[in-house]
Amino acid sequence: MTAAVAEAPVPAARPVSVARGYRFELVKLLSQWRIRLLVLACWIAPALFVAAVSQQSSLPVDTLFGRWMNATGWAGPLVMLGFAGTYALPLLTSVVAGDVFAVEDRLGTWRHLLVAVRSYRRIFVAKALASLTVILVLVAGMAVSSAAGGVVAVGNRPLIGLDGHVLAPGDAAGQVLLAWVCVLAPALALAAVGLLGSVALGRSPMGLLLPAVVALVMQLAQMLPLPVAVRLALPSYAFIAWNGLFTSPAQLGPLLIGIGVSLVWAVTATALAYRLFLRRDFTNLTYDGSGRRALTVGALPLVGLIGVAFAIIAASTPALGSGIDQDKVQGSLATAFGHLYRLQTEQLHRPDVTEEQLAVTAACTKGGGLIAAEGPGNDWRCVVSWHLPDVEATGSAIYQLDVTADGRYVADGDGPKEVNGYFQVRTPTGDQPNPLWQFDGNVELLPTHPKG
Structure with missing residues (x-):
């Protein structure tokens, strides 16, 4: 007489939690030498730069607040903010967000990651959150370092606003902090564009350069005599709209519009990247991005956002001229x-x-x-x-x-x-x-x- 042995059911493997995936992706990012170098540079270099320039007799008077760098320590972080919006933040978002998905294509590690995590959605969320965390650390480093360098080198003194009124040291510190917080919105927009390029273009170098290229094109557009409605419809305007915080009363209209446009770009580009990521075929080991899909699913909706934002701004405010009269x-x-x-x-x-x-x-x-x-x-x-x-x-x-x-x-x-x-x-x-x-x-x- 034989006894039938019933096989015990094998429990289904559960996907790795978002928290564990996030920690794993964050450790991967911070283990890269270029990310460590960027973190170190952002927390040290601005302080040295501001302190050194503030002691010079020749100041960067062609830069906003540059002429006040040897009069108050709060001018330095604003000079650094102008530099960051033009050069540093587009490059930082390219290096971090523009490579967070493409690195798996270059190393051929998608199969291992999918087997370990067992969830496309959680992989995307973990990578997006990890890249966002690193970008916030970099931005915070530039803000804190430049402010510390200015205050130590020059002193906690009043700041002259853009309409000539004097801001007390405490007020100046608060406005400087608020200005740095405001530029997080366009930085997030560029980071989302980086995620989209990293997903859509795979190991192609263009995915890594996409945020910097987009930022450069928009900065060139801001230099042209465009109508105000077009200027405000570009997320790059939020990189310069913080100027309005240093007038009395503050010029909040353009700043709020710029932040709103930037956040819409961030949400839309992230959603497009998420959609492309879920539809990707990971069995193709030679995947090198899809140019047509990147154009139809990625670029065209973002260009459409500019048109929609322009229409809304033009309809709500009579801002079809230069705005300068x-x-x-x-x-x-x-x-x-x-x-x-x-x-x-x-x-x-x-x-x-x-x-x-x-x-x-x-x-x-x-x-x-x-x-x-x-x-x-x-x-x-x-x-x-x-x-x-x-x-x-x-x-x-x-x-x-x-x-x-x-x-x-x-x-x-x-x-x-x-x-x-x-x-x-x-x-x-x-x-x-x-x-x-x-x-x-x-x-x-x-x-x-x-x-x-």
Whole structure:
């Protein structure tokens, strides 16, 4: 008599949890020498750069807040932020997010990873979260390092805003931190584009370069005299819209639109990458990306986003022109001059006056008055007028303005010398150039409404 032996059911293998997959992918990323080198560079190099430049007599005055680097420690992280938005962040997102999937194609390790994790969805989520974590660590390193380098080298001193008003050290620190937080949105958009390129193009080098290429094209577009609606429809605008945080009141409209557009890009590109990843055939060991699929599933929807964003912005705000007109330039220059005049008065130990007493106005022309006073250009000429208490004569000063397409301008004093010429002013923190000599300003590109 034989006894029938019943075979015990073999339990089905469960997929690895997202948490374990995330830790595994994070360790893989941080074990790469180039990622370790980037982390080290982002946490050390900005501090050394800011500290070194702040001690120089020749400052990067062509960079926003560069002229204030030896006056306050909070100018350095803003100079670094401008550099990061133009160069560093596109390259960092390319190296991290643009390679997180393609590395498995180059090494031929997809089969091992799929057998170990047993879930396409969890692999994608783990890789996306790991790359996001590394990018946040890199951005945080640049922000903290540059701020520490500036404060240690120069000091925790007040910062001059883009309309001439003075930010106390605590306020300056808060605005600098907020500015760095705001650029996370376009950084996430580029990271999502990197994920999409890494999935769609496989081991192709173009997948690694895609975020940098997209960022370069958009930066070139921002330099052109495009309508405001087109400019705001590009996620790259959020890399420069943080300028509006340093005016009073803050110019939040363009910044919020730029952040919103960037987040929509981040969500859409990530969703497209997820869809392509789930539909991929991992049995093909020679997979090298699909150019047609990358175009139809990846590029075309993102280009469509630009069209949709343009239509929404154009319909909600009358922003079809350059956004730079005579009234805006005159109002911005008059406000900045009034604030800086009071600062100069304090530095020269003269009797204080209020902005209401000064009643500053500006009259600006472009191209010698032969062309319409609108749009960017270096041919703006403005005459600023003001009044002093108990003085019958009206004061006046001439400025030459170079206005860029994104609304930033540099005002260069053109006389009289005792008002806006170059001379050193003795301050408690050392000799500084006359604050009315040269200064940066910002024109809000969206339509503004007078206070009622």
